[in-house]
Amino acid sequence: MSAVAELPLDLDAFEGPFDLLLTLVLKEELELRDVEIVEIVLTFLAERGEDLEVDGEFLVLVASLLELKARGLFPEEEEVPFEDLDADDAAGELAERLAQYRRFRAAAGWLEERLEADSDRYFRLGPAPLAPVPDRPLAPQQPESLAAALRALAAEPPTPSLRHITLTFPPVSLFLERFRAVLRRRGRFVFDKEVEALTRVEQAVAFLALLELRKAGEIAIGQVAPFEEITVWNNAA
Amino acid sequence: MSGTLRLIDNPVDRLARTIEALLVIAPAALSVEDLAAAAEDDPERVETALGLLASRYREGRSGIVLEQVAGGYAFRAAREAAEACARLVERPVQRGLSQAALETLAVVAYLGPVSRPEIARIRGVAADSAVAGLVERGLIAEAGREKDGGAIRYESTPLFERVFGLTGLSELPRLDDLAETEQGLRERLEEVAGRRGA
Numbered sequence: 001m002s003a004v005a006e007l008p009l010d011l012d013a014f015e016g017p018f019d020l021l022l023t024l025v026l027k028e029e030l031e032l033r034d035v036e037i038v039e040i041v042l043t044f045l046a047e048r049g050e051d052l053e054v055d056g057e058f059l060v061l062v063a064s065l066l067e068l069k070a071r072g073l074f075p076e077e078e079e080v081p082f083e084d085l086d087a088d089d090a091a092g093e094l095a096e097r098l099a100q101y102r103r104f105r106a107a108a109g110w111l112e113e114r115l116e117a118d119s120d121r122y123f124r125l126g127p128a129p130l131a132p133v134p135d136r137p138l139a140p141q142q143p144e145s146l147a148a149a150l151r152a153l154a155a156e157p158p159t160p161s162l163r164h165i166t167l168t169f170p171p172v173s174l175f176l177e178r179f180r181a182v183l184r185r186r187g188r189f190v191f192d193k194e195v196e197a198l199t200r201v202e203q204a205v206a207f208l209a210l211l212e213l214r215k216a217g218e219i220a221i222g223q224v225a226p227f228e229e230i231t232v233w234n235n236a237a
Numbered sequence: 238m239s240g241t242l243r244l245i246d247n248p249v250d251r252l253a254r255t256i257e258a259l260l261v262i263a264p265a266a267l268s269v270e271d272l273a274a275a276a277e278d279d280p281e282r283v284e285t286a287l288g289l290l291a292s293r294y295r296e297g298r299s300g301i302v303l304e305q306v307a308g309g310y311a312f313r314a315a316r317e318a319a320e321a322c323a324r325l326v327e328r329p330v331q332r333g334l335s336q337a338a339l340e341t342l343a344v345v346a347y348l349g350p351v352s353r354p355e356i357a358r359i360r361g362v363a364a365d366s367a368v369a370g371l372v373e374r375g376l377i378a379e380a381g382r383e384k385d386g387g388a389i390r391y392e393s394t395p396l397f398e399r400v401f402g403l404t405g406l407s408e409l410p411r412l413d414d415l416a417e418t419e420q421g422l423r424e425r426l427e428e429v430a431g432r433r434g435a
Binding site: 107114 | 265311312313318319322323326331334340346359361362401402409410
């Protein structure tokens with residue numbers, strides 16, 4: 001391990017040997033932005049011996065750190081038209097930006113001191129912002145339209161129909177018996193005539209009974225054309 | 238004629254009591270205009286009443302202190318009660334502000350309204366998390382967008398001024414006055430150089 005690697009550092013952001021600092025920076029566990037490189041240089045100068053090899057190694061390392069830090073200060077996505085500037089302008093631009101950053105860093109330091117000095121200033125922070133003064137006059141309204149709206153609400157609603165509740169279905173067996181009786185008496189009948197006095201529901205049940213009888217083979221059914229009269233006769237006859 | 242003792246009610250005293258009441262319920266500092274509007278009184282009379290209150294509510298005389306802060310007036314605790322206050326309440330707004338947050342706050346306070354890319358340009362690193370943290374604390378707030386629907390811009394809030402005890406942003410020191418760091422840097426380097434020469 002070289003003398004440079006073991007250089008003991010005591011910075012705001014880091015305390016330990018130089019090689020550990022480099023490791024942390026390269027692993028991005030330490031923000032290079034927070035590392036004051038001037039402190040590293042000062043430490044090195046204080047510890048420096050007479051070995052030119054060591055000096056050379058240190059110079060290379062610090063130059064690399066500086067370049068890394070400088071790159072970090074100017075994000076890549078930002079277009080910096082440094083290519084268009086000559087060396088003096090570029091240096092000037094760089095110095096200007098660094099000076100600007102330094103000013104804001106100083107301002108941040110001022111704020112921090114201010115906060116520290118005000119650490120005994122306690123005050124209440126309300127949970128709610130001040131209510132804006134309500135200023136929403138209503139448009140002029142017609143009393144008649146209000147009356148009309150209320151009248152519509154006050155009107156007796158129509159009595160709901162209960163017809164569906166009383167709807168009952170006669171049993172199919174009723175019509176089975178009835179049709180068998182008719183056939184015993186007359187041998188044949190016309191379905192439409194037989195049920196024309198009944199309600200639609202009763203007619204439907206009667207038709208079901210007819211189908212039942214046909215299935216059982218008790219009757220034969222005839223119809224000359226769709227929607228014509230249905231004639232029913234006893235199959236046994 | 239009945240000889241009843243009549244209490245003479247000084248109108249400024251009455252206004253002062255109204256202002257006391259407004260200040261005690263206010264969640265933020267109230268400007269003279271705010272107070273005049275709420276009290277339905279004249280701004281000049283409000284200032285007179287505030288002067289009366291300031292002499293009554295001051296350090297050493299009262300546990301409540303009237304302070305001029307954030308472009309208005311607000312009550313706060315007397316400094317001598319700070320330790321007791323600290324045992325009672327937490328201060329999440331100002332607690333644990335990181336270096337990145339303070340730098341971002343400084344940029345927004347001085348340059349606001351300012352967008353995140355502009356902040357990043359000055360600080361040299363992305364400002365997204367610092368900005369989000371400051372917005373959450375209520376120290377900065379959105380202030381419209383850059384021209385033509387560009388990036389959102391931010392400015393410092395009245396809460397920022399109140400927390401830092403500023404009457405307004407104009408109380409911030411001039412940036413140029415703060416930048417003596419470079420000189421200090423030079424002096425330190427020269428000191429080491431001189432030591433080596435010796």
